[in-house]
Amino acid sequence: MSSTEDLDYPQILFQYNNGFLVSKIMFTACELGVFDLLLESEGPLSSDAIAERLGTSASGMERLLDACVGLKLLGVEMKSEGAFYRNTELSNLYLTKSSPKSQYHNLMYYSKTVYLCWHYLTDAVRDGKNQYERAFGVSSKDLFEALYRSEEEMIKFMYGLNAIWSICGRDVIGAFDLSPFTVIYDLGGCAGGLAQECISLYPNSTVTIYDLPKVVQVAKERFVPAEERRITFHEGDFFKDPIPEADLYILARILHDWADDKCMQLLAKIHKACKPGGGVLLVETLLNEDKTGPLETQLYSMNMLVQAEGKERTPAEYSKLLAAAGFREIQVKKTGKLYDAILGRK
Ligand code: SAM
Incomplete structure (x- = not known):
């Protein structure tokens, strides 16, 4: 903001002030099933028809739909009978439940x-x-x-966490040539979105999802198809239980959960378990070295404060942790998307 004009009408301030209203409108339209209904419907629908099908008030729905038009989440056609709403490409692709890239x-x-x-x-x-x-x-x-x-x-x-890998998974798994690593452990692998990307990109790899027992149970039951033989499971606590030997360990959005001392403890344990010549792949959103951005990463770092024990870090901060644990030849690859990759070798 430089000119006096900007200060007379601080648009950016209003935008920030209203940021959470925008989020809530998108969340509400998703939760009520607006985008799913419009995907399934043969053509655009009136506000009254949408309200009736979704069991909401007519007045509330009309305002919600108009706000979604303002946000470019819906398009609208004016006909003699009134306004008719349809999904935009963005909502069809990311906001409907059935889309493979659904968020x-x-x-x-x-x-x-x-x-x-x-x-x-x-x-x-x-x-x-x-x-x-x-x-x-x-x-x-x-x-x-x-x-x-x-x-x-x-x-x-x-x-919630698995959803992003349908958009960014291929970029982080393909950031380095991981084909030399065939025995891979995804530590804190959760629902297995990255493990699936990994076996699809590297045909000779097998990936073991290592996670807390109750997470592994749900991953098996709901997320990873039973016939997928190249994904296996290991129930354990990576701070307390042994970590088996492997060529590569993936740590995706793990270190950002923890303070430096816990990260060091985990990385040292991984280094000990890692085969010589093996490595560790960190998948995280990276702050600029001077911490001036990217804004998305700064926001996530605030979220780590409210929701976790860690923070988002710079490439130098991650490299320092890796080097202190004994990893060398540390390489950082920015993908241009939300998540980046750092590879360290033993
Ligand atoms: N890697 C996944 C991803 O990026 O989508 C999940 C990241 S999530 C922020 C952290 C994961 O670490 C969760 O799946 C959680 O269950 C797992 N986790 C947390 N503490 C753990 C522990 N002590 N041992 C094993 N897994 C743990």
């Missing part, structure tokens, strides 16, 4: 869980820690006990 579950996790935690952002900054006690009345002593405070919450988390 529906991620949005629902934001709407139902992240949003509630962010209510306590000021407290999080004051306290310097996550806000599970205030937001959900659960102890935050064990981070994943708090995150998985019910089976339902754990499943929402798994669906």
